[in-house]
Amino acid sequence: MKKTIMITGATSGIGEACARLLAVDGHRLVLTGRRLDRLERLSEELINAGAGGVHFLGMDVRDRAAVEAGISKLPSGWKTIDVLINNAGLALGLSGIDGGDPGEWDQMLDTNVKGLLYVSRAVIPLMAERRQGQIINIGSIAGRETYPNGNVYCATKHAVSSLTKGMRLDLLPYGIRVSQVSPGAVETEFSLVRFHGDAQKAKGVYRGFRPLSGEDVAVAVKFAIDLPGHVNVDDLLLMPSAQASATMIRRDESEGGAH
Numbered sequence: 001m002k003k004t005i006m007i008t009g010a011t012s013g014i015g016e017a018c019a020r021l022l023a024v025d026g027h028r029l030v031l032t033g034r035r036l037d038r039l040e041r042l043s044e045e046l047i048n049a050g051a052g053g054v055h056f057l058g059m060d061v062r063d064r065a066a067v068e069a070g071i072s073k074l075p076s077g078w079k080t081i082d083v084l085i086n087n088a089g090l091a092l093g094l095s096g097i098d099g100g101d102p103g104e105w106d107q108m109l110d111t112n113v114k115g116l117l118y119v120s121r122a123v124i125p126l127m128a129e130r131r132q133g134q135i136i137n138i139g140s141i142a143g144r145e146t147y148p149n150g151n152v153y154c155a156t157k158h159a160v161s162s163l164t165k166g167m168r169l170d171l172l173p174y175g176i177r178v179s180q181v182s183p184g185a186v187e188t189e190f191s192l193v194r195f196h197g198d199a200q201k202a203k204g205v206y207r208g209f210r211p212l213s214g215e216d217v218a219v220a221v222k223f224a225i226d227l228p229g230h231v232n233v234d235d236l237l238l239m240p241s242a243q244a245s246a247t248m249i250r251r252d253e254s255e256g257g258a259h
């Protein structure tokens, strides 16, 4: 069945990979992110790839008024959102709690937790009135384990995990399915953002082993979407085969690298 699927953070990485994979199935896509030029380019490409339609929305999920306005002003045909993929998120820095940057803490909490809440709060009534829908939150291994220097980022992903459970409980009466897909290391722009554009440092995170790709995670998201309505993925933990925990990664020593 063709669905209307909204993806936050579709300009790169996991969100972009989900958009590409779901376009091929002919779904209608509502793509969001801050980088409008990327959304514009991707939309054109996805129409050619078979998407049933693409509507893009330049919005910062931290801006509650912009989120509410953007979603309430969707053209009426685009308000029947069947699936919301709450993917927009980021880590900033990797340092001890004693040396952390409170400005970066704000940005992570505002994006990963409050942004997810703002978008969900605006979309849920549209699903509730139709008594159907699915929300897929992109969690993380960092929402299962706290690793050294991951402090605030890990806390935001623990919050996503808790909110996923809370949504599942509260939205049960409306028949809205709530899922979480929690990946381990995925090579995207994530580490480039975390290390403030330091490409060498970002590359080092993935050196010596094969991380997940955005496409690998998109396959898991598509799996959750394609299941029949009576089946729900509660939480799918998806790891690279070379990663046994947040910090234990089997690396080819000849290539070096560090987490």
Ligand code: NDP
Pocket (backbone or CB within 6 Å): 008, 009, 010, 011, 012, 013, 014, 015, 032, 033, 034, 035, 059, 060, 061, 062, 087, 088, 089, 090, 091, 111, 115, 138, 139, 140, 141, 182, 183, 184, 185, 186, 187, 188, 189, 190, 191, 193, 214
């Ligand atoms: P990327 O940096 O490649 O993509 C992040 C996306 O989030 C971009 O599209 C970006 O869009 C969007 N985004 C960030 N901040 C905002 C904001 N304030 N408003 C709107 N959109 C925003 O990283 P990933 O694809 O890896 O990350 C996607 C999700 O996956 C995140 O929630 C991350 O925590 C999670 N994750 C990542 C893992 C990894 O190892 N990479 C592992 C587990 C989970 P734009 O900049 O255009 O706004």
Ligand code: 8X3
Pocket (backbone or CB within 6 Å): 139, 140, 141, 142, 150, 183, 184, 185, 186, 246
């Ligand atoms: C991203 C994966 O392990 O870098 O959520 O936190 S990790």
